[in-house]
Amino acid sequence: SIPKPTVRRLLLYLRCLKSIDINRRPTISSKELANVLGINPNQVRKDLSYFGQFGKRGVGYSVVKLRESLERIAGISNIWNMAIVGMGNLGKAILNYYEGTEEPSLKVVAVFDKDRRKIGKRVGKRFKIRDIKHFPSAARRLNIDIVLLTVPPDAAQDVVDVVIKGKIKGILNFSTTHIKVPKDVFVEDADINIFLRVLIFSIIRQEQC
Amino acid sequence: SIPKPTVRRLLLYLRCLKSIDINRRPTISSKELANVLGINPNQVRKDLSYFGQFGKRGVGYSVVKLRESLERIAGISNIWNMAIVGMGNLGKAILNYYEGTEEPSLKVVAVFDKDRRKIGKRVGKRFKIRDIKHFPSAARRLNIDIVLLTVPPDAAQDVVDVVIKGKIKGILNFSTTHIKVPKDVFVEDADINIFLRVLIFSIIRQEQC
Ligand SMILES: NC(=O)c1ccc[n+]([C@@H]2O[C@H](COP(=O)([O-])OP(=O)(O)OC[C@H]3O[C@@H](n4cnc5c(N)ncnc54)[C@H](O)[C@@H]3O)[C@@H](O)[C@H]2O)c1
Numbered sequence: 001s002i003p004k005p006t007v008r009r010l011l012l013y014l015r016c017l018k019s020i021d022i023n024r025r026p027t028i029s030s031k032e033l034a035n036v037l038g039i040n041p042n043q044v045r046k047d048l049s050y051f052g053q054f055g056k057r058g059v060g061y062s063v064v065k066l067r068e069s070l071e072r073i074a075g076i077s078n079i080w081n082m083a084i085v086g087m088g089n090l091g092k093a094i095l096n097y098y099e100g101t102e103e104p105s106l107k108v109v110a111v112f113d114k115d116r117r118k119i120g121k122r123v124g125k126r127f128k129i130r131d132i133k134h135f136p137s138a139a140r141r142l143n144i145d146i147v148l149l150t151v152p153p154d155a156a157q158d159v160v161d162v163v164i165k166g167k168i169k170g171i172l173n174f175s176t177t178h179i180k181v182p183k184d185v186f187v188e189d190a191d192i193n194i195f196l197r198v199l200i201f202s203i204i205r206q207e208q209c
Numbered sequence: 210s211i212p213k214p215t216v217r218r219l220l221l222y223l224r225c226l227k228s229i230d231i232n233r234r235p236t237i238s239s240k241e242l243a244n245v246l247g248i249n250p251n252q253v254r255k256d257l258s259y260f261g262q263f264g265k266r267g268v269g270y271s272v273v274k275l276r277e278s279l280e281r282i283a284g285i286s287n288i289w290n291m292a293i294v295g296m297g298n299l300g301k302a303i304l305n306y307y308e309g310t311e312e313p314s315l316k317v318v319a320v321f322d323k324d325r326r327k328i329g330k331r332v333g334k335r336f337k338i339r340d341i342k343h344f345p346s347a348a349r350r351l352n353i354d355i356v357l358l359t360v361p362p363d364a365a366q367d368v369v370d371v372v373i374k375g376k377i378k379g380i381l382n383f384s385t386t387h388i389k390v391p392k393d394v395f396v397e398d399a400d401i402n403i404f405l406r407v408l409i410f411s412i413i414r415q416e417q418c
């Protein structure tokens with residue numbers, strides 16, 4: 001785990017980065033960050049490379065990229081990376097939906113399937129369908145937090161057993177079946193019938209007046 | 210509106226029909242119904258034809274069919290007839306979903322689209338895609354109560370203007386846009402983000418402990 005002094009500096013870097021107007025200042029140098037914290041620029045570069053962030057000579061660091069990764073490490077990420085598993089009708093509709101929204105905090109970062117005829121095909125604006133067996137390595141590389149599970153019910157548990165190897169945080173389960181997960185993985189069952197029942201209730205209530 | 214004595218008999222017919230075990234007695238004659246109510250079989254036949262129900266000579270009426278239509282007229286229908294409009298990815302996924310469930314009270318009875326290449330094509334286990342311009346007449350004939358709206362946002366209001374001519378009771382709106390309807394039509398906006406937000410909240414709450 002990260003040493004306490006480093007964690008303190010991490011939060012100070014973040015506070016500084018959050019106050020920057022990225023339209024005016026899209027990049028920041030280790031010297032500027034060092035000045036704000038009153039420390040040596042070398043310490044800044046050391047900290048940031050420890051966090052996996054490397055500046056560009058003469059340019060510095062991208063404020064947006066630095067903010068996102070430091071937030072993720074601090075556990076206060078406002079960005080949730082999602083993967084869709086099962087690129088059938090529902091999977092494609094959900095991809096359409098997220099590509100149509102302007103919600104920066106919910107990002108689809110990869111989509112998977114097991115069908116040979118689908119793997120490698122382009123979908124949506126900028127994805128290629130990946131092989132589900134590569135999920136664990138892709139999940140670590142892309143920081144996948146949440147899986148949107150849109151496979152048929154008989155495939156659901158097998159898929160769950162694969163994706164939990166990728167250290168994900170939660171599963172939004174659209175499959176019409178119950179899935180088993182370890183204690184540290186959250187599951188939410190998504191069911192359109194809930195909306196339908198609310199609609200029917202409004203109709204009935206009005207009919208009885 | 211229906212005359213009071215007829216409404217009273219309607220409810221008595223229903224009470225009688227509900228007590229029948231359809232596995233033992235799938236049909237009933239106007240004579241049997243007349244006996245239960247203590248009235249003339251002619252009056253029974255007159256009432257039922259007024260309700261759009263006609264018996265078969267020597268056979269009588271199907272108990273199930275009679276029950277369903279009288280319940281509908283009495284406004285206490287437990288069966289909701291649904292139509293899916295927009296047979297793209299989401300529409301097909303939703304058809305799969307309802308064909309996969311054993312829920313007798315929620316029935317898809319027809320599906321529609323406007324795409325020439327899709328109209329007339331078979332989908333799911335037993336549907337052909339119909340032309341959306343025929344919705345109003347199909348709606349009256351099939352007693353469509355609810356429309357599941359799964360078209361792109363720019364088509365949503367046009368589709369709504371067509372389907373409300375079919376005297377429907379409600380719309381479950383999956384389109385990512387606001388739709389306008391008359392006062393007697395209910396709308397429920399369905400949004401998968403609601404489930405996602407609940408999932409994210411559970412994850413965050415646990416991370417903070
Ligand atoms: N929860 C809801 O409200 C809701 C709504 C609509 C549909 N659904 C359900 O969603 C499911 C999917 O529906 P659909 O119409 O998209 O089905 P579909 O058959 O079109 O798509 C399923 C996809 O999953 C893939 N798949 C199968 N096994 C896999 C595995 N082991 N690993 C990775 N991918 C795999 C298939 O290749 C296919 O592309 C169904 O069970 C349906 O009932 C739920």
Ligand SMILES: NC(=O)c1ccc[n+]([C@@H]2O[C@H](COP(=O)([O-])OP(=O)(O)OC[C@H]3O[C@@H](n4cnc5c(N)ncnc54)[C@H](O)[C@@H]3O)[C@@H](O)[C@H]2O)c1
Binds near residue numbers: 324
């Ligand atoms: N609410 C949610 O949670 C949610 C989830 C997934 C998708 N969506 C939304 O659902 C919509 C549909 O997604 P999709 O992937 O199925 O799109 P799609 O393009 O695959 O399907 C749209 C279908 O609507 C038909 N259509 C267009 N205009 C029509 C008209 N005037 N009358 C009848 N049919 C018409 C098209 O021919 C097509 O078949 C999108 O807006 C998507 O963002 C919402």
